[in-house]
Amino acid sequence: MPRILVVEDDVATRLFIEHVLIGGGYQVDTTGTISGGTDLLRRRTYDLVLSDVKLPDGNGLRIADLAGEKGTKALMVTGHAFTLPDGTHERYEFLLKPVRQAEIITAVERALAD
Numbered sequence: 001m002p003r004i005l006v007v008e009d010d011v012a013t014r015l016f017i018e019h020v021l022i023g024g025g026y027q028v029d030t031t032g033t034i035s036g037g038t039d040l041l042r043r044r045t046y047d048l049v050l051s052d053v054k055l056p057d058g059n060g061l062r063i064a065d066l067a068g069e070k071g072t073k074a075l076m077v078t079g080h081a082f083t084l085p086d087g088t089h090e091r092y093e094f095l096l097k098p099v100r101q102a103e104i105i106t107a108v109e110r111a112l113a114d
Contacts (some may be wrong), residue, residue, distance in 0.1 A: 003027040003044070003111055007037040007051040007063050008077065015098070017050065017077075020101045021108065032056070036064045048111055050104075053078040064092055071108050073111045 004021055008014035010030040021028045029044065031037050034057045041049070041063070049067040051060040053076055064074035079097035095107055 001025060001096070002025050002047040003029070003109065005037060005040055005044075005046045005049045006030045007049065007055065007060060008032060009052060009055050010091065011035070013052075013077075013099075017103065017104060020104045022107070024105050026108070034058045034062055038066060041066055041070065041072070048108060049074040050108070051076055061092075073114065075107055076110055
């Protein structure tokens with residue numbers, strides 16, 4: 001069963017994503033900060049990281065980059081797609097908030113199949 005790390009600071013969104021993924025048959029760990037995500041990435045192996053871009057302790061792209069260094073794929077979630085630095089859209093797939101259940105499952109399945 002694939003293991004996914006969700007890094008999202010909004011509690012309602014984090015719980016929604018977690019429940020969608022668990023319902024889809026995935027093992028899920030969650031945190032609301034970059035520091036929490038970094039700690040989990042160092043302690044466990046994940047098949048995928050799904051992270052918000054704007055987090056209270058920095059830019060979620062740091063988590064995605066760290067995941068990539070470990071050979072783990074990453075999906076980004078944001079409500080601020082048009083304010084991202086140049087070149088960011090080419091590096092990762094983005095889901096726009098508000099995310100819907102079908103979008104999450106489709107994006108996760110696609111990322112894990114690549």
